[in-house]
Amino acid sequence: xxxxxxxxxxxxxxxxxxxxxxxxGVLAFLxxxxxxxxxxxxxxPESLTDNYFLGMKLLNWIFIILTLVKAYYIAWDFMHLRxxxxxxxxxxxxxxxxxxxxxxxxxxxxxxxxxNIYKDGFVTWNF
Amino acid sequence: xxxxVTTTEGNVWGGxxxxxxxxxGKLMMWFFLVSDALxxxxxxxxxxxxxxxxxxxxxxxxxxxxxxxxxHGTYPMIYVAFMTFILIMSSVTMVLAVDxxxxxxxxxxxxxxxxxxxxxAIFVGSQAWEWATFIKGDFGAIETKGGxxxxxxxxDSGERAALADFAVTIPDERVEHEKRNGVWYYEEKAxxxxxxxxxxxxFKANPNIVVRTEVINEAGEKTVLSREESLRxxxxxxxxxxxxxxxxxxxxxxxxxxxxxxxxxGFHGFHVFSGVVINIxxxxxxxxxxxxxxxxxxxxxxxxxxxxxVDLVWVFVFTFFYLV
Numbered sequence: 001x002x003x004x005x006x007x008x009x010x011x012x013x014x015x016x017x018x019x020x021x022x023x024x025g026v027l028a029f030l031x032x033x034x035x036x037x038x039x040x041x042x043x044x045p046e047s048l049t050d051n052y053f054l055g056m057k058l059l060n061w062i063f064i065i066l067t068l069v070k071a072y073y074i075a076w077d078f079m080h081l082r083x084x085x086x087x088x089x090x091x092x093x094x095x096x097x098x099x100x101x102x103x104x105x106x107x108x109x110x111x112x113x114x115x116n117i118y119k120d121g122f123v124t125w126n127f
Numbered sequence: 128x129x130x131x132v133t134t135t136e137g138n139v140w141g142g143x144x145x146x147x148x149x150x151x152g153k154l155m156m157w158f159f160l161v162s163d164a165l166x167x168x169x170x171x172x173x174x175x176x177x178x179x180x181x182x183x184x185x186x187x188x189x190x191x192x193x194x195x196x197x198x199h200g201t202y203p204m205i206y207v208a209f210m211t212f213i214l215i216m217s218s219v220t221m222v223l224a225v226d227x228x229x230x231x232x233x234x235x236x237x238x239x240x241x242x243x244x245x246x247x248a249i250f251v252g253s254q255a256w257e258w259a260t261f262i263k264g265d266f267g268a269i270e271t272k273g274g275x276x277x278x279x280x281x282x283d284s285g286e287r288a289a290l291a292d293f294a295v296t297i298p299d300e301r302v303e304h305e306k307r308n309g310v311w312y313y314e315e316k317a318x319x320x321x322x323x324x325x326x327x328x329x330f331k332a333n334p335n336i337v338v339r340t341e342v343i344n345e346a347g348e349k350t351v352l353s354r355e356e357s358l359r360x361x362x363x364x365x366x367x368x369x370x371x372x373x374x375x376x377x378x379x380x381x382x383x384x385x386x387x388x389x390x391x392x393g394f395h396g397f398h399v400f401s402g403v404v405i406n407i408x409x410x411x412x413x414x415x416x417x418x419x420x421x422x423x424x425x426x427x428x429x430x431x432x433x434x435x436x437v438d439l440v441w442v443f444v445f446t447f448f449y450l451v
Binding site for chain 1: 215226341347431442449450
């Protein structure tokens with residue numbers, strides 16, 4: 001599929017005339033997202049750091065979601081996944097996503113358990 | 128569902144069918160990238176594990192990575208953001224090189240590849256500078272019996288205080304043992320600039336200095352002790368002076384933070400370095416006209432996949448190491 005490019009991003013909201021234009025458009029978008037991340041990281045608005053969702057600050061959720069957005073556009077437009085066949089794209093994307101969610105879930109739950117042991121158990125470690 | 132359509136053309140058992148519509152080389156590159164992605168995920172998940180384990184005492188990245196080359200003062204995140212931008216930018220020149228390759232424009236490919244290599248080199252250089260700054264250290268700290276870190280702040284302004292700001296100099300006969308003195312196979316690592324006694328004496332003499340512990344309070348800041356508590360803590364628990372960071376000690380806080388920093392950014396930096404080397408090889412192939420004679424520039428596309436992957440990993444490292 002090397003010579004055909006799908007030139008729409010944002011679900012067809014934005015359509016570019018050529019592949020080169022699309023590349024620059026994606027760059028502008030990625031730069032904007034990174035800038036938003038850095039500004040939020042420096043300002044750290046209290047409304048986002050004081051509120052929690054699933055035990056994590058809202059600000060951190062925003063960072064993670066923006067990261068996934070960036071990853072999506074890097075993979076879809078820079079690595080041409082948008083132009084590959086569905087089967088290849090799904091094999092590449094869902095395999096790591098499934099395994100990573102599984103691993104992260106197990107490790108973070110376990111780590112939280114150990115944290116509580118250190119905190120409430122009869123173990124002195126901060127001395 | 129174009130991928131499931133069966134064809135009568137070509138022999139299925141002979142490999143004539145191409146259900147994924149991608150060449151062998153490209154598929155193998157994707158195999159490698161998926162497995163490499165899982166390796167990096169393993170590292171980042173392990174980082175998350177250690178961080179959640181010590182969630183109350185983990186160092187705050189904003190306070191660790193605050194330097195920009197050639198500028199004094201503290202600019203948290205600015206330099207890392209710049210590095211991220213450089214890497215994304217070099218990804219863009221790479222994808223432009225691939226695009227030019229499809230159109231068989233040799234000169235354009237050459238120049239875009241060149242720009243990509245320069246971007247990669249700037250990134251690796253920046254990474255080396257980050258490491259050097261991290262290893263050298265900033266303010267210096269005290270390590271306790273339990274391996275925790277005590278840092279110092281000025282009581283009136285709340286700014287960090289470097290050991291050099293308040294430590295006194297006590298004439299001391301303790302010198303660093305070198306190989307040439309005494310047992311030749313036995314040497315010790317460099318002594319810190321100040322001894323523990325000098326730091327404690329300086330602390331007693333300077334009423335404006337208080338201790339900051341690793342513990343993060345409800346406001347998301349490190350806990351600062353009162354003057355009496357600070358002195359008690361120093362006299363009871365302090366065992367040695369720590370300057371900078373390595374795999375064993377870390378003046379910024381938890382040692383695991385330094386270990387993971389070296390491991391994850393090091394592994395990523397190694398990927399960038401290999402990427403630059405591979406890019407240089409492909410660059411010369413393009414200059415020599417190898418792909419022009421071959422009739423297609425798919426090799427540039429395959430290397431491009433690797434290069435974008437390096438960028439992709441950095442996006443995650445940036446978030447989980449520096450932002451979150």
